[in-house]
Amino acid sequence: MNIGKRIREIRQRRDMTITDLAEAIGSDAGNxxxxxxxxxxxxxxxxxxxxxxxxxxxVNDLFTHNETDYTVHKTSSPVESEQKDGNVFRVEILDVSASAGEGYVSGSDVVDIIHSIVYNAEHAAALFGGRPESAVKVINVRGDSMSGTLEPGDLIFVDVAVRQFDGDGIYVFGFDDKIHVKRLQMVPDRILVLSDNTKYREWAIEKSNEHRFYIYGKVLISQTQEFRRHG
Known part of the structure; x- marks a missing residue:
C-alpha cells in the first residue's frame, strides 16, 4: 500500500496544503x-x-479492510456479542513491544496499527489451517526491507506457536532491541537472515550471537493494504 498517496488524498479533501500539514505535525514541507x-x-x-x-x-483510516470477510476493531474494548457467538475467530495483535520490554522498540520492522480482526470461524479455518485463535496474531509491516513480498502497511498473520526455527520461511524475530520481519534460511552451522529487497545485505545467526536472537512466530499469510477508489 502507498500510505503517502492515502495521506495526500485525505489532506486534499481537507483543503490542506503540504505546508499546513507539516506545521500541524511539527515537521517541514519537504518531509x-x-x-x-x-x-x-x-x-x-x-x-x-x-x-x-x-x-x-x-490512524486505522490510513489503512483499508474488506468488510465482507472481517471486522477491524479500533479500540481495545471486547465486543460482548461476538465473544458469546461461537462462530467467530478473533485475531489479536502480536504485541512484540510488550514481549520485548516496556516502551517502543526502536527501528523495528513492525507497527501496531490494528488492534484485532474478527473473522467468520469457517473462513478463519480455511485461512489459518485450523489453528486455534491463541496461535494466530496479526501486525502491520513497517519499512521496505521485504519489498516485493511485503510492503509497508501490509498485514502479516503470524503463527506464534512457532518459537524456534521451523524450516525456511519468513519469521518475526527479535535481535537485541529490534524486531525484524525477515526470511530465515538454514545453512550449515548458521541461519541466514535475508531481505527480499536486494538493497539490504544478508547477515547470519550463529553460535556466537544466538543468545541475542528470539523468534516470536512464523509468518503464515499476508494481506496487502493497497487502496483502490471506485467512486
Missing part, C-alpha cells in the same frame, strides 16, 4: 512531500499518529 511521493518509504507509529490527528481521522 511531507517525500512521504506523499513515496520517496520516504519508512515511517514510525508516532508519525502516523500525528498525521492522523492533524487530518482528523483515526
Amino acid at each position: 511531507i512531500s517525500r512521504l506523499e511521493t513515496g520517496k520516504q518509504k519508512s515511517f514510525t507509529e508516532d508519525l502516523l499518529g500525528r498525521i492522523a490527528e492533524a487530518l482528523a481521522i483515526n
